[in-house]
Amino acid sequence: MSLRGRRMSAALVSFALAALAGCAAQDSTDAATSAVPAAEVVRVSDAWVKAGDAGMTGLFAVLDNDGDAEVTVEAAATDAASATELHETVADSSGTMTMREVSGGFTIPGESQRVLEPGGDHLMLMGLTGPLAPGEEVSVELSFSDGSTLEFSAPVKDFAGANESYEGEAEHSGNH
Template sequence: MSAYPRTRLRSPRAARRLGAATALSVLAVFATACSSSEPAPDAPVAGGDRITMSDQWIKAADSGMSAAFGNLRNTGDAPVTLVAATSPASDRVEIHEVVPDSTGAKTMRPKAGGITIPAHGEVTLRPGAEHLMFMDLRQPLRTGTETSLTLTFDDGSSTVVRAQVRDFAGGNENYAPGTEHPTHGG
């Protein structure tokens, strides 16, 4: 008598079922292991995943207001609109533009509709033009320090960037009439 237990032979039909079930199990494990976390090629990519900001900086200020500048680049195939921003450095951040008033003087005002970054394009936020306005600073913004800035887009997505605080003496636009702060130093 053998030391090994006897194995009962199955019918050819049962063996095929067992083989098919084993093959399906292996395929399921293989498909799961090889799957990617990347979206399908036709799935929309969130704006926050397509927008990068470079050369970003914030104007140094002791109190009151400041502004953030830099280059927003869209790596996607569709335009993305920046609709809001926040920062722990201020109570609120507004998207602003600078336009000439009836006398030709530069007037700063909130930009209705946000800032649209074209597909595969770039928008530069700069003094005297579109920028992110820090309102009611919570603490001084000292040259050489950094602070974070959360950018929110029209699809509800967001991205966080860090910006260095720099000295800047230019600007000095006026706010549009009826706003609570009459001048802007950046």
């Protein structure tokens, strides 16, 4: 091979290695971005809890995912209730809107939000440990599928709506 051919081959090899290094750097940046814990990219806003004396009640909020990757809220907990479930509203066989526990959690796509609202998705606080009066604050911890957790506080408010039926209502007493 001539000197010119060797230089050309060396230049092509150098170019190829530089291109591969650039791809590897991009891949590691993407991996680092997707490895950010869900609790660090999710924001909770407009959170509130429906006032109630006993039984169960609902917690509502907007969950914003500011990250690029999808996140999943798998569970929630609060000292204000003996159990907290992720609920959705669906039509039963008669067309009546019914609340039920969500299987698989609340998924929030990257750069998107999940609205928890009366008559829709929400957190169900069951077995209230005491009355929840307007003006009080309820501390809540969300648990994500990646193992991270996020704590937030929600004020208690009066609300006349959201008195839907629940699957297994015999098991749960009280209003939502």
